[in-house]
Each structure stands twice: as C-alpha cells, then as structure tokens.
Amino acid sequence: MxxxxxxxxxxxxxxxxxxxxIFLYAPTDALQGPVQRxxxxxxxxxxxxxxxxxxxxxxxVVYLWKENVAADRLARAGALVGLVFTTVTLVMGMIWxxxxxxxxxxxxxxLTSTLVLWIIYAGYLMVRRLADPxxxxxxxxxxxxxxGFIDVPVVHFSVTWWRTVHPGPxxxxxxxxxxxxxxxxxxxxxxxxxxxxxxxxxxxxxxxxDQAAEKVVPAPIVAPSEAGSVx
Numbered sequence: 001m002x003x004x005x006x007x008x009x010x011x012x013x014x015x016x017x018x019x020x021x022i023f024l025y026a027p028t029d030a031l032q033g034p035v036q037r038x039x040x041x042x043x044x045x046x047x048x049x050x051x052x053x054x055x056x057x058x059x060x061v062v063y064l065w066k067e068n069v070a071a072d073r074l075a076r077a078g079a080l081v082g083l084v085f086t087t088v089t090l091v092m093g094m095i096w097x098x099x100x101x102x103x104x105x106x107x108x109x110x111l112t113s114t115l116v117l118w119i120i121y122a123g124y125l126m127v128r129r130l131a132d133p134x135x136x137x138x139x140x141x142x143x144x145x146x147x148g149f150i151d152v153p154v155v156h157f158s159v160t161w162w163r164t165v166h167p168g169p170x171x172x173x174x175x176x177x178x179x180x181x182x183x184x185x186x187x188x189x190x191x192x193x194x195x196x197x198x199x200x201x202x203x204x205x206x207x208x209x210d211q212a213a214e215k216v217v218p219a220p221i222v223a224p225s226e227a228g229s230v231x
Contacts, residue, residue, distance in 0.1 A: 006205060007197040014190040018044075026136055026183035035099050040184055042092040044191035045085045046114075050152050052082030052195055053121065057149040060142035073210070075145055077202035079124050081195055086118045101165065109158040110166035120148040171185045 001009075022040045029036035059075030062068050091113065094104040105111065124144045131137035155159075159168045176184065 004201050007200060011197045014193055018190040021183040021186045026180050027177065032100060035096060036148045038092050040187040042089060042096060044188040045092065045161040048129040048191045048195040049082045049085035049190055051192060052085060053076045053149055053152055054197065055199060056082065056145040058175060060145040063138060063142045073203055073206040075142065076206055077199045078129055079121050079145060080202055081198045082110040083118065083121045083125065083149060085195060090114060090118065108166050109164045113151060113158050117151045119140040120151060124148060152184040
C-alpha cells in the first residue's frame with residue numbers, strides 16, 4: 001500500500017470518526033432540530049476551502065518569484081480541492097437553509113461572496129485547462145489565484161461587515177455548548193486532514209500528467225512533395 005493509499009484510508013476513517021461525533025456525541029439543537037447537524041460539515045468544509053486557496057496563493061507567489069514548477073503544480077492541486085470543498089459548503093448551506101429560511105438560496109452577502117469565490121477558482125481551473133501549457137499560462141493563472149484570494153476574507157467577514165440573514169460567528173463567540181464545540185473541532189480537524197490528503201494525491205496526479213506530456217513526441221510534419229516521393 002502506497003503512502004497515498006494509506007493517507008486516503010486514514011482520511012476515510014477519520015471522517016467516520018467525525019460522523020460519530022456529529023450524530024452520536026453532539027446534542028440535538030433545541031431550536032433548529034436535527035438539521036443543525038449540517039453545521040459541522042458546512043463550516044468545516046468552508047475552512048478547508050480557505051486553506052486550499054491559501055495553498056493556491058502561496059504556490060502562485062512562489063511560482064511568480066522563482067518559476068518553481070512544483071509550486072505551480074501545488075497551486076493547481078489546491079485550486080481543484082478547494083473548489084470541491086467550496087461546492088460542498090454551498091450545497092450543505094442550501095440544504096440547511098431550506099427548512100430554516102424556507103428557501104434554498106437568498107442573495108445574502110455571505111452566500112453571494114461564496115458563490116463568487118467558487119466562480120473565481122472555477123475560472124482559474126478553466127484557464128489552466130484551456131490555455132496552452134507553458135510559462136505564460138502558469139503566470140496568468142498564478143495572478144488569478146493570488147488576486148482571487150482577496151475574496152476569502154470577504155467571505156469570512158461578510159457577516160460582520162454587512163447586515164445579513166446568515167448567522168454570525170458562533171465558535172469564537174462561545175455560543176456553542178461544550179459537546180457541540182468538541183464535535184465541531186473534531187470534524188474540522190478530520191476535514192482538514194482529508195483536504196491535505198486530497199491535495200497530496202492531486203499533486204501526484206499533476207506530476208504524473210506533466211511527465212506523461214513531456215514524453216509525448218509530436219509526429220513529424222511531412223510536406224506534400226515529400227509524401228508524394230515516398231509513395
């Protein structure tokens with residue numbers, strides 16, 4: 001078993017542990033009921049996405065500074081995994097919102113800025129996929145990743161900067177009972193470990209993809225006159 005397989009197995013086990021804390025250890029919220037349990041994965045996924053986009057930021061800065069190919073690969077891996085966790089955040093939030101707000105979506109500052117974050121890094125990945133491979137595409141993507149990170153603090157502080165229907169911070173305000181707080185921190189730690197493993201695996205895929213591309217030798221272009229002489 002490779003280290004990536006071991007990491008994946010460990011991540012699955014830890015997420016099962018997190019599920020145990022969410023459904024068996026944490027008490028049911030008196031106001032919102034069982035649907036409040038989405039909170040643990042919803043917030044943990046958002047924090048994991050922040051971490052992934054921080055990886056994109058650091059990778060982009062290092063690449064622009066030293067043109068380090070490994071940093072570019074790491075940024076690409078972080079962007080994809082971050083987009084996955086942002087998607088989970090949005091979907092979990094919509095499922096939670098329906099019974100509480102009676103709607104899946106509202107153009108709230110937190111929701112809208114999170115959607116913008118998703119669009120930014122989806123655009124980052126589109127640039128990487130559609131642009132011709134090379135330094136110019138890598139530089140442009142690095143710039144997008146660096147400036148895209150500006151939206152991360154906007155998402156995080158949107159509930160304090162603007163009037164919003166989205167709940168404010170409950171962890172730092174000691175608004176959670178001790179059991180809920182423990183369940184949250186366990187889930188967050190397990191989710192961050194999962195994100196790290198996913199980035200490591202995706203980074204390895206990026207390395208193998210680049211190596212395979214370097215081995216592909218384009219077929220020689222034969223002029224019509226040469227083709228005729230061969231026949």
